[in-house]
Amino acid sequence: MKKRYHYLLIVGYLLTIILNSCKKQEVTTFSKIKIPASSPIAPGNISGFVKGTLLTGETYTVAGDVTVKKGDTLASQPGAIVIVKNNAQFTIQGVLQLLGSKDQPIFFNSDLNKPGTWGGFQADSAQAITIKWxxxxxTGGPDASGSARRTIVVNNAIPVDIEDSWFTNGQDDLMGLFHATxxxxxxxxxxxxSTDGEGINLKSGAKGVxxxxxxxSQAGSGIKLETSASIPFPQTEVDVYNNTLVSNGWRRGSAEPGRAVSVGVNAIGHIYNNIIVNCYHGIELFNDGDLVHTTYGNNLFYATVDTYADLVDPSQKINIRDNFYPASGLGKPQPTDLISKKIGNYDPLFMKFDGTVAAPNGYPNTNDFRLQSSSPAFSAGNTKYNLDLGAYTSDGKGNQH
Known part of the structure; x- marks a missing residue:
């Protein structure tokens, strides 16, 4: 009997470990990925097939396209600087691991320092992508056909971990991530x-947070979720919470207005605790999305003006408040939402905001979207995600910029 008792105790202990290991954490990172060994890359010009580690404090000049082959790794220590010439791009077939730090971020830019002057990271067949600080x-320089390139594109079922980084002045989708976790x-x-492109475009069974x-000021939508019309499963399903989405969706005009967040083509979204200000459309749930399983609430909507002229057809005056949940979608205001009825009502009270509604590609972001202490966004969240709304939260878990 005693042996049986001890056996049951051991089984129970093992089950507890297994169940605890399966619990969903608020955030998951892939920083512990085992990647192939790499060696230091000498500073100076690089191009062609490249692998190894970019070094702290060193400057690298990319004179032509760079390819990281399958099984190889391009890594970076904090503080490396990469200057790209000749509209070159990085083609990632192996592993990209850029690990900057808050005090020593990594820098990638073109030698011209102008929007759309290099090709970004074309990583369709990559094995893993990690970008931090x-x-x-x-990015977004034209490809051979003249079309703008996405800043980061992945078309593979791999882990993609992008944290604490800054992306400015791309020309198409900033992130186009398909199949990825x-x-x-x-x-x-x-x-x-420039005139099109989503900030974060997740499709074809993408999962995650x-x-x-x-x-x-994204040309198209801030965050877009879709699966595939021809391959409906596995479904894209993403938790979209505590983001601050401001002045998005205007550069495409009324024919295809951009949204703060959109869900369509059999995708599932869980959309909570976001602050949405001056976007052409707010949250748009299309009738071909999986609206049975999509959930949303505790989002704050605000507009600094009553109407604004469509950029493509200025004769159209767009009522931003009418489009918080646009009539073209199936989303409805939720009892837990904070929905502004007029200027001043549910103003999120950013530390500094210039009131931009629509702006051109490359417009400088000099705003400070942290919240004043009297903001209505504090203590208004769905606590499954966070007590507060928006990217900057009182618990210190939010955006660190």
Missing amino acids: AHIDN VTILRNTISSSG VAYNVVF
């Missing part, structure tokens, strides 16, 4: 997309 600016946390995306990000 990096500035990635002025994503962790997109505490980033700042500013003034991207998008939280505590700031998306400002």
